[in-house]
Amino acid sequence: MSEERLMRALGAGAAPKLDPRFVLTVMERAERKRYEAERAAGVLRAAGLAAAGATLLIMLGSWAGTHAEVAQTVVLSLGVLLGLTATARTLARLSPASR
Structure with a gap:
């Protein structure tokens, strides 16, 4: 200025x-x-x-x-953990307390 x-x-x-x-x-x-x-x-x-x-x-x-049998268990467990994590994040985002 x-x-x-x-x-x-x-x-x-x-x-x-x-x-x-x-x-x-x-x-x-x-x-x-x-x-x-x-x-x-x-x-x-x-x-x-x-x-x-x-x-x-x-x-x-x-x-x-x-290790085919163990691999199947590991993949299924990881899938469950991924699903739970995605669900928890979605619920936290939609929660009125987070707004």
């Missing part, structure tokens, strides 16, 4: 009028930056989970060839 403009603002009896277009532009820019950062973090998180899942599947596949 220039010194002249600052002096006019300080000497004015009331606050200067806001330009709604400027305010909207600033808000949109800030929101776009936040969205892009969240999207990038989501992509990285999903890529990490996919890599970890692929590694675990390869390891499980090589181990399951020699």
